[in-house]
Amino acid sequence: MGEGVRPGGYMSRRKVQWTLDRGVAAISIAAGEGNRIDLEVAQQLCGVAEEIRGDTDVVVVSLLASGRHFCRGGQGGDRQVDWSGALAALAPPIVAGIQGDAENEGAELALLADLRITTPATRFRWAHLHERQLPAAGATQRLPRMVGRMRALDLLLSGRWMKAEEAEQTGLSSRCVSRRSLGAAVAAAARDLAEKGPLALRFAKEAVLAGAEMTFEQGLRLEQDLYVLLQTTEDRREGIESFLEKRKPRFRGR
Amino acid sequence: MPRASGSGRPAEQPGPPVLYEKRDAIAEVALNRPHRFNAYDTAMRDALFEALGAVADDPEVEVMILYGKGPAFSTGGDLAEFGSAPSAVAAREIRWLRDVWGRLWNLPQLTIAAVHGYTIGGGLEMMLLCDLCIADPATRMFLPETGRAMIPGVAGTQTLPRLLGTARALDLCVAGSELDAASACRLGLCAEVAPTGEVLATARARAARLCDLEPRLREATKRLVRDALDVDLSAGLRRERQWARAFARAAT
Structure with missing residues (x-):
C-alpha cells in the first residue's frame, strides 16, 4: 500500500474497470444506459473480482456505476457466468454507491456490497418473478438475511420499488447523499475504512456473514478464533500502541 | 475513545471494580471503574464473573440489572492491559475457562442493561447479551475495534446480525458506525429511552413489573425466543407447544 494510483488489469474501453x-x-462500471449486466459485463465482473482477490494490497473495495441508473438488470447472458459468486468471494469489505434504479440483477448486485450509500432518487426492486424468472444472483437468500423474511417475500412477490427512505429504515442504505456527491461520499467511506486494520476488516466481515450461517454458539467460537488470530498480528500491537500514545495508527496488513 | 484524566473524575479505583446489591428479587450489578469509563481489566472481569455466578445461583433473584457507575456504561476491554497475555493460545484458553460472557448470556433470570454515556466496544456487546436494554438519551454506541486492528470479541459479530440483519450488522461491526439511543430504540436494540439521568430508576421500575410474571413462564419465554433462530421453525414450534402443554397441565 502507500504507492500511487495504479491501474488494474482491465484498461480503457472495458465496461468494468x-x-x-x-x-x-x-x-467502476460504465456499460451504457442502464448499465445492464450482459454476458460481457458479467465476464468482466468475474475477471475484475478475480484480479482483486489475488491482490494482497487491497484493503477495501468500492463500486460505482456511471450514469443515471446504477444498474437496471441483466440481459439473459449474465446467467452463464457466476459474477455474483465471484464478488461474494471477496474478503475485503465492499462499499457501493447506488444511484437511480437498482433493478433485478442490478438490485442483486447492490446486495453484494457490505455498505451501500444511496441518493434521494435511489430505488431498488427485485421484480424477477414478473419477468418470469427466478433470481439467480442471491436475492432469495441475501434479502431475508438483510431485511427479514416477511419484507423479503413482500419485495420479491410484489416486485414493488423500495425507495431510498425505506432502504435507510431497513438498513439496506447506510447513508443517503445527493447524486452529485455520491462518488465523493463512496470514496470517503472507502478511505475511512482503509485507515482501519486490513485483516480486522476482513475478519469482521467474515465473522458477521459466516457466523450468521451457524448456531449462535458456533458463531461465538468463530468470532473468538478470529479475534485471537488477530492477536498474533503486528497491526494489533500497532493498534494498541497508537491508542495509548494517542496517535493515528499505521497498519500494514500483517 | 475518551480519557478521564483532568475531567474531575476520581483518578483512582473507588472500592471493588464490580458492586453487587440485592433488592428483593432484583439483583443489581454495577460496573465500578468510573475513572476508566468502566473499561474492564482482568480484575473487573473476574469480579463480574463472580457476581454473575452469585446471580445465577440465587433462586430468589428474578431479574438482574447491569449498569455502570460514573460517566459511562462501559468502553469495553481496557487497552492499557492488552498485549499482556502470554500468548494468543493462552488468551484463547483463558477466554473459555472463565467464560464471563457466556455466564451473562446463559443466566436463567431476565437481564436488563441500563446504559448511559459511552457504551462502546465490549460495553455495547455486553448490553447486547442482555435481554432488554434501557438507555439514557445521550448514550453513544459504536464498535471501534477494526480501527484498532481488532474485531469485536464479546459476541457482537453474532448478536448484531441476529438482531438487525446482516446489512446493518456489517455497518456496525466493520465500519464502526455510531448509533444514538433513539435509533437504537427504533431498531429494536433498546426497549425504552429513559428521561435524562433516570435510566437506573426506569430500569428498576421495568424490573419490578417483570417480577410480577410467573417465573417459570418468564424463563421459558426467554429460552424459546433466544433459541428461535438456532432451530428450524418446525422444531421451534414443536418445543413451544410441548412446553405450553406442560405448563397448562401443571396449572390445573
Missing part, C-alpha cells in the same frame, strides 16, 4: 489507490480497489 478497476484501479488501486492506497488500499482502495475502485471498481
Whole structure:
C-alpha cells in the first residue's frame, strides 16, 4: 500500500474497470444506459473480482456505476457466468454507491456490497418473478438475511420499488447523499475504512456473514478464533500502541 | 475513545471494580471503574464473573440489572492491559475457562442493561447479551475495534446480525458506525429511552413489573425466543407447544 494510483488489469474501453489507490480497489462500471449486466459485463465482473482477490494490497473495495441508473438488470447472458459468486468471494469489505434504479440483477448486485450509500432518487426492486424468472444472483437468500423474511417475500412477490427512505429504515442504505456527491461520499467511506486494520476488516466481515450461517454458539467460537488470530498480528500491537500514545495508527496488513 | 484524566473524575479505583446489591428479587450489578469509563481489566472481569455466578445461583433473584457507575456504561476491554497475555493460545484458553460472557448470556433470570454515556466496544456487546436494554438519551454506541486492528470479541459479530440483519450488522461491526439511543430504540436494540439521568430508576421500575410474571413462564419465554433462530421453525414450534402443554397441565 502507500504507492500511487495504479491501474488494474482491465484498461480503457472495458465496461468494468478497476484501479488501486492506497488500499482502495475502485471498481467502476460504465456499460451504457442502464448499465445492464450482459454476458460481457458479467465476464468482466468475474475477471475484475478475480484480479482483486489475488491482490494482497487491497484493503477495501468500492463500486460505482456511471450514469443515471446504477444498474437496471441483466440481459439473459449474465446467467452463464457466476459474477455474483465471484464478488461474494471477496474478503475485503465492499462499499457501493447506488444511484437511480437498482433493478433485478442490478438490485442483486447492490446486495453484494457490505455498505451501500444511496441518493434521494435511489430505488431498488427485485421484480424477477414478473419477468418470469427466478433470481439467480442471491436475492432469495441475501434479502431475508438483510431485511427479514416477511419484507423479503413482500419485495420479491410484489416486485414493488423500495425507495431510498425505506432502504435507510431497513438498513439496506447506510447513508443517503445527493447524486452529485455520491462518488465523493463512496470514496470517503472507502478511505475511512482503509485507515482501519486490513485483516480486522476482513475478519469482521467474515465473522458477521459466516457466523450468521451457524448456531449462535458456533458463531461465538468463530468470532473468538478470529479475534485471537488477530492477536498474533503486528497491526494489533500497532493498534494498541497508537491508542495509548494517542496517535493515528499505521497498519500494514500483517 | 475518551480519557478521564483532568475531567474531575476520581483518578483512582473507588472500592471493588464490580458492586453487587440485592433488592428483593432484583439483583443489581454495577460496573465500578468510573475513572476508566468502566473499561474492564482482568480484575473487573473476574469480579463480574463472580457476581454473575452469585446471580445465577440465587433462586430468589428474578431479574438482574447491569449498569455502570460514573460517566459511562462501559468502553469495553481496557487497552492499557492488552498485549499482556502470554500468548494468543493462552488468551484463547483463558477466554473459555472463565467464560464471563457466556455466564451473562446463559443466566436463567431476565437481564436488563441500563446504559448511559459511552457504551462502546465490549460495553455495547455486553448490553447486547442482555435481554432488554434501557438507555439514557445521550448514550453513544459504536464498535471501534477494526480501527484498532481488532474485531469485536464479546459476541457482537453474532448478536448484531441476529438482531438487525446482516446489512446493518456489517455497518456496525466493520465500519464502526455510531448509533444514538433513539435509533437504537427504533431498531429494536433498546426497549425504552429513559428521561435524562433516570435510566437506573426506569430500569428498576421495568424490573419490578417483570417480577410480577410467573417465573417459570418468564424463563421459558426467554429460552424459546433466544433459541428461535438456532432451530428450524418446525422444531421451534414443536418445543413451544410441548412446553405450553406442560405448563397448562401443571396449572390445573
